[in-house]
Amino acid sequence: MNQLSTIIWRVAGGAILVFMVGPLFVLALFAFSDKTLLSFPITGLTLDWWIKIANTPAFWAAFEKSIIITSVVGFVSTIVGTMAANALAQMPKRVAGLSMALVTLPVMLPPLVLAVALANYYATLGIKFGLLTVIAGHLVFTQPFVILIVHARLSGFDYAIVNSARDLGASPIKAFFTITFPIIRSTIIGAALVAMALSLDEFVVTYLTIGKGSTLPLYMWGLMRRGVNPQINVVSLVLITLTIGASLLALRATRYRG
Amino acid sequence: MNQNTDHPLVQLTAVTKQFGHTVAVHLLELTISAGDFLAILGPSGCGKTTLLNMIAGFMLPDSGTIEIDGVDVTRHGPERRPTNMVFQGYGLFPHMNVRQNVAYGLRLRKMPRAKIDQRVNEIIELVDLKGFEDRNVTQLSGGQMQRVALSRALIMRPKVLLLDEPLAALDLKLRKSMQEELRRIHQSIGGTFVFVTHDQEEAMSLANRIVIMQDGKLIQEGTAREIYDRPKTRFVSTFIGEANLFSGYRKDDKVVLDIGLTFSNAGPDGHVDNVVRPEAITVSHSSGSIQNDLMTLKGKIDDIIFLGPYINCRITAAKRMVTVLVSSSSLPEGMTSGSDVFLAWRPEDNTVINEK
Amino acid sequence: MKSYRATTISLLIPSFSIFGFIFVAPLLYFFVVSFWRKKRFQLIPDATITNYVQVLEEYTRPLWFTFGVATIIGLVTTILAFVFAYVIRFKSGRYSLHLLFLVLITLFGGYLTKIYVWKTILGQTGILNTALMMLNIIDEPIMMFLFNPMAVVISLAHYMLPLAVLPIYGALRSIDETSLRGALDLGASRFRVFWDIVLPQCQMGIMAAFTLTFLFAAGDWVTPKLVGGPYTSMIGTFIQYQYGSRFNQPLGSAMAFTVIAISLLILVTIALVGKRILKPR
Numbered sequence: 001m002n003q004l005s006t007i008i009w010r011v012a013g014g015a016i017l018v019f020m021v022g023p024l025f026v027l028a029l030f031a032f033s034d035k036t037l038l039s040f041p042i043t044g045l046t047l048d049w050w051i052k053i054a055n056t057p058a059f060w061a062a063f064e065k066s067i068i069i070t071s072v073v074g075f076v077s078t079i080v081g082t083m084a085a086n087a088l089a090q091m092p093k094r095v096a097g098l099s100m101a102l103v104t105l106p107v108m109l110p111p112l113v114l115a116v117a118l119a120n121y122y123a124t125l126g127i128k129f130g131l132l133t134v135i136a137g138h139l140v141f142t143q144p145f146v147i148l149i150v151h152a153r154l155s156g157f158d159y160a161i162v163n164s165a166r167d168l169g170a171s172p173i174k175a176f177f178t179i180t181f182p183i184i185r186s187t188i189i190g191a192a193l194v195a196m197a198l199s200l201d202e203f204v205v206t207y208l209t210i211g212k213g214s215t216l217p218l219y220m221w222g223l224m225r226r227g228v229n230p231q232i233n234v235v236s237l238v239l240i241t242l243t244i245g246a247s248l249l250a251l252r253a254t255r256y257r258g
Numbered sequence: 259m260n261q262n263t264d265h266p267l268v269q270l271t272a273v274t275k276q277f278g279h280t281v282a283v284h285l286l287e288l289t290i291s292a293g294d295f296l297a298i299l300g301p302s303g304c305g306k307t308t309l310l311n312m313i314a315g316f317m318l319p320d321s322g323t324i325e326i327d328g329v330d331v332t333r334h335g336p337e338r339r340p341t342n343m344v345f346q347g348y349g350l351f352p353h354m355n356v357r358q359n360v361a362y363g364l365r366l367r368k369m370p371r372a373k374i375d376q377r378v379n380e381i382i383e384l385v386d387l388k389g390f391e392d393r394n395v396t397q398l399s400g401g402q403m404q405r406v407a408l409s410r411a412l413i414m415r416p417k418v419l420l421l422d423e424p425l426a427a428l429d430l431k432l433r434k435s436m437q438e439e440l441r442r443i444h445q446s447i448g449g450t451f452v453f454v455t456h457d458q459e460e461a462m463s464l465a466n467r468i469v470i471m472q473d474g475k476l477i478q479e480g481t482a483r484e485i486y487d488r489p490k491t492r493f494v495s496t497f498i499g500e501a502n503l504f505s506g507y508r509k510d511d512k513v514v515l516d517i518g519l520t521f522s523n524a525g526p527d528g529h530v531d532n533v534v535r536p537e538a539i540t541v542s543h544s545s546g547s548i549q550n551d552l553m554t555l556k557g558k559i560d561d562i563i564f565l566g567p568y569i570n571c572r573i574t575a576a577k578r579m580v581t582v583l584v585s586s587s588s589l590p591e592g593m594t595s596g597s598d599v600f601l602a603w604r605p606e607d608n609t610v611i612n613e614k
Numbered sequence: 615m616k617s618y619r620a621t622t623i624s625l626l627i628p629s630f631s632i633f634g635f636i637f638v639a640p641l642l643y644f645f646v647v648s649f650w651r652k653k654r655f656q657l658i659p660d661a662t663i664t665n666y667v668q669v670l671e672e673y674t675r676p677l678w679f680t681f682g683v684a685t686i687i688g689l690v691t692t693i694l695a696f697v698f699a700y701v702i703r704f705k706s707g708r709y710s711l712h713l714l715f716l717v718l719i720t721l722f723g724g725y726l727t728k729i730y731v732w733k734t735i736l737g738q739t740g741i742l743n744t745a746l747m748m749l750n751i752i753d754e755p756i757m758m759f760l761f762n763p764m765a766v767v768i769s770l771a772h773y774m775l776p777l778a779v780l781p782i783y784g785a786l787r788s789i790d791e792t793s794l795r796g797a798l799d800l801g802a803s804r805f806r807v808f809w810d811i812v813l814p815q816c817q818m819g820i821m822a823a824f825t826l827t828f829l830f831a832a833g834d835w836v837t838p839k840l841v842g843g844p845y846t847s848m849i850g851t852f853i854q855y856q857y858g859s860r861f862n863q864p865l866g867s868a869m870a871f872t873v874i875a876i877s878l879l880i881l882v883t884i885a886l887v888g889k890r891i892l893k894p895r
Binding site: 005006009010012013016017019020021023024026027030079080081083084086087088090091099102103105106108109110111112113114116117118119120121124136137139140143147172197198201202203204208217220221224232233236239240243244246247248251 | 621622623625626628629630632633636637639640641643644647694697698700701702704705706713715716717718719720721722723724725726727728730731732733734735741772775776804825826829830832833834835836840850853854857863866867870873874
Binding site: 314316335336337341342343345347348349351352353354358362363366367410 | 798799800815894
């Protein structure tokens with residue numbers, strides 16, 4: 001009896017696993033297929049598409065913009081988020097809980113609403129679309145993640161060590177950099193990587209607030225409008241390698257245990 | 259509890275359970291009678307919890323049979339057995355209050371609402387939890403959770419109530435009061451309780467019958483007194499209570515101890531261990547007051563530890579350590595560390611263990 | 615101690631500035647705009663609810679459709695996520711951490727990427743069709759796979775699945791296994807253990823998973839555009855439209871807030887109903 005139900009559950013789980021992960025393998029596979037049409041059977045493998053993409057300036061322009069945006073967003077949201085998490089960890093639980101729920105609202109909202117609201121806002125204020133507007137938009141939804149991750153780590157943190165450092169004469173800033181930071185460093189790095197992965201992958205807000213420029217997701221979108229093409233596979237493979245790579249590093253950094 | 263008295267309530271025959279290479283329970287035979295309050299006592303890893311789980315049905319034996327009230331339940335799951343268990347950690351349902359937790363089993367049986375309520379009230383009264391019925395179980399103290407777990411099982415009127423280390427998580431004072439509670443409940447409902455523990459004091463104060471387990475085997479069974487006074491092996495003698503162990507040799511029904519003393523004791527020839535309980539020994543300043551037929555030993559006090567009602571004396575005698583326990587009022591005047599003393603005990607207080 | 619509090623609070627300033635200036639302000643403004651009017655190419659500040667009325671009257675079909683699809687996506691994803699989380703928690707032995715790891719990895723696998731993948735799989739010359747033809751199950755490609763609501767459901771369910779697994783798994787994790795044995799001991803069948811003991815304790819996780827999935831699907835615009843085809847008119851497309859070619863901000867804004875309001879209504883209803891059903895008696 002027990003054996004049968006376990007088997008059924010496992011089969012179901014396996015099917016769902018295939019559903020979840022399978023398509024990504026398919027994606028990767030066809031980035032190397034030598035046919036233009038993405039269909040079976042696969043006749044051969046080639047790097048042609050990769051070479052084509054490498055020779056497209058538009059791709060590199062988008063790539064560059066992506067890297068810039070991601071880096072800035074990662075950097076800023078990590079600093080801002082860590083500061084906030086640090087403050088919240090020392091405040092009474094109800095206040096902290098409420099603040100975190102508030103700050104997380106942008107994540108619950110459909111991205112389109114945020115994107116449109118921001119576009120509207122910038123236009124009315126006369127702010128030109130560009131890298132800055134995109135970065136600002138990204139900060140809104142990446143900072144909650146940084147705050148939540150760092151705060152979770154700080155929840156178990158023994159502030160007595162900080163207090164003893166201050167007792168010995170360290171200013172709050174010094175205490176943070178010499179005591180708290182080294183201990184939670186890996187968590188902060190992990191949070192930064194998560195923020196970067198989110199920013200890298202973001203499409204909707206970027207699309208509506210970037211104006212003339214392009215990021216990797218936007219470039220992909222442009223290609224997609226013209227139909228299916230293995231080059232898109234290449235670009236997406238690059239994209240997911242970066243995002244998954246970042247998240248892998250983040251997982252290792254934070255030693256996530258569930 | 260109407261029991262058919264032809265057969266014992268629980269009968270385990272040649273029960274064996276193995277995990278990989280380790281044999282947790284080995285060819286175990288156990289009989290439990292209706293009305294028993296049985297303790298399965300042993301050190302960690304001896305297989306007692308595995309045994310309990312097999313009686314409950316959470317584990318199935320690899321071989322052997324388990325019969326409860328004449329029915330072979332060996333292959334039955336826990337829901338089919340007339341047993342109920344109080345788990346270590348209690349296993350209460352955190353999203354329900356006390357009443358809902360306790361009533362759960364009866365609700366599964368589709369008992370009419372009014373009858374359930376009546377039984378719930380009865381049992382809550384019995385375990386002294388009146389007033390807490392509507393409180394969520396996560397808001398209770400450890401002792402209260404313990405009682406909810408107990409009620410939840412007892413309300414089912416199982417033929418056998420199983421308890422897994424019931425008092426382990428409680429602090430000393432709470433443990434003592436729970437011990438009394440459990441004895442009281444057992445006497446008042448007349449059921450059969452079986453519990454596992456590694457605490458010999460707990461076993462002795464709760465149970466009317468104790469079985470000692472070691473390495474998956476049943477070593478000795480009996481009342482607390484029987485096991486204490488007549489331990490069968492070295493292990494049992496030191497596991498229950500403290501023991502002074504003297505080695506010796508028996509020949510022609512006479513035992514000669516290493517320390518030079520002899521006494522008569524019928525039995526086969528060979529090496530033996532002699533157990534003398536600390537409270538059986540008296541200490542005196544001189545040998546003059548000691549009767550002739552007593553075993554005597556000369557020694558020097560190493561340390562005197564005052565424990566309130568009694569005093570623990572560590573004495574070096576015949577190049578070894580002897581522990582003596584005397585009531586505080588009977589320690590002779592003027593005894594301190596370094597005093598020369600004479601130890602004495604009756605030959606009847608020797609318990610000889612034939613061990614290979 | 616006062617100075618200590620001051621420094622602590624000052625740490626919150628940058629974060630709340632971002633929140634205030636780049637989130638609250640734009641949204642408030644956006645909300646206000648929904649009460650304005652559009653005349654020719656001019657935006658006229660006003661205090662009218664005509665936009666909302668227009669949304670509810672003219673766009674009733676897309677609204678129904680959107681929320682219908684969003685609910686289906688929410689249900690499908692939540693059920694799949696629950697099964698998967700359950701397997702990780704209770705049925706996968708020593709591989710549970712590996713499976714969890716896989717979930718976390720695919721979480722970041724890209725939004726456009728995943729939708730694109732389904733486009734390639736479900737298309738006329740796509741992988742599914744060519745595979746079926748190769749296996750001689752069909753002679754001609756099935757057009758039906760792509761460019762319809764089904765494709766939207768599959769794509770979004772696939773995208774949100776890892777995200778939905780996490781809160782459910784978190785809730786399942788906190789369930790004490792001893793309580794499950796307790797229920798078995800009292801005579802509960804496996805179904806009863808599941809319904810009475812497991813489900814009530816992971817209510818919050820399931821609700822969180824459904825909420826995230828539902829909200830995202832309700833406001834999505836990209837997916838319907840890429841794989842939805844002409845019959846999939848979801849409200850997201852229209853919102854974007856108002857800002858793209860039509861330039862009717864008040865209407866678009868009213869649409870957006872209508873979506874939010876209705877979504878909240880639906881979610882709260884489901885939460886309350888769920889609570890009622892699973893309440894222990």
